[in-house]
Amino acid sequence: MKVKHFLIIFLAIAIIATSPLYAADDDDVSMLSALDITPFNEDTHVNIDGVNFNVPKGYGEQKDIRKDNETYNLGINKVTLSNYQYLNEKGDMLNLQVIFINGKNYTMNSLKPEGGEVKKTINGTEGFYSETDGIATFRYVQDGKSVQITGNKDIVPKVIA
Numbered sequence: 809m810k811v812k813h814f815l816i817i818f819l820a821i822a823i824i825a826t827s828p829l830y831a832a833d834d835d836d837v838s839m840l841s842a843l844d845i846t847p848f849n850e851d852t853h854v855n856i857d858g859v860n861f862n863v864p865k866g867y868g869e870q871k872d873i874r875k876d877n878e879t880y881n882l883g884i885n886k887v888t889l890s891n892y893q894y895l896n897e898k899g900d901m902l903n904l905q906v907i908f909i910n911g912k913n914y915t916m917n918s919l920k921p922e923g924g925e926v927k928k929t930i931n932g933t934e935g936f937y938s939e940t941d942g943i944a945t946f947r948y949v950q951d952g953k954s955v956q957i958t959g960n961k962d963i964v965p966k967v968i969a
Contacts, residue, residue, distance in 0.1 A: 840868055840897055847896065853969060857890045857906040859950050860969035861957070867894040867902055886910040902959035902967065913952040922947075931968045 840847055845868035852863045857877065863869075875891040887909050894902040912918075916934055921927070925936035925947070935948025935955075944961040946968070947954065957967050 838897055839899065840895065843870065843895070844872075845870060845895060851966075854892070854904075856892055856904055857888075857908065857953060859906050859953065859955055861904050861967050862969045863894055863902065863904075864896075864963055864966055866896045867900075868896075869894050885912070900960050900963070902963060903957070904967070905956040905958075907954040907956075908952065914949045914954050915952075916949050919947065919949050919954065930965050933968050 847866050847868035848863060850865050852865075854861050854863055870893045873891075873893055875889055878889050880887045880889065887907060890906045892904045894904075896902075908914075919936065921936045923938060925938040925945075928935065928937035928946070930937070930946060933948050933950075935946050937944065937946050939945075939961050942961050943958065944964040945956060945958045946964050947956045949955065957964050959967070
């Protein structure tokens with residue numbers, strides 16, 4: 809009898825715990841709204857430190873974590889970093905990063921592959937590409953700056969402007 813009561817109580821708790829998931833409807837606040845993120849209604853061109861990107865429709869910027877031309881001193885080098893992150897309603901993340909080191913002019917010859925990256929050309933841009941569990945990273949050089957795009961493997965090629 810005690811096991812029967814335990815199973816009934818467990819079942820009741822499970823139903824109560826999952827009922828909010830089933831009660832959701834179209835009037836509920838979306839994930840992006842809850843995070844105060846406004847998704848783009850169409851593909852949108854953004855410029856980060858002189859580098860153009862195409863952010864796909866449905867993604868919106870997480871402005872509260874943006875790093876825009878932030879400068880860090882690393883010993884003798886001054887590093888300038890810009891990092892923008894975007895999300896879509898499914899929770900897919902897109903991260904765009906531009907790094908410039910004062911006195912260093914990045915070239916493809918100075919950019920070295922890291923952690924299993926392979927040399928690849930995407931939309932006419934040569935760089936280094938890696939992919940793990942459907943998340944891709946593409947690093948390349950533009951105007952002496954190191955550029956990195958990380959996101960869903962199907963989205964990364966669409967971001968290169």
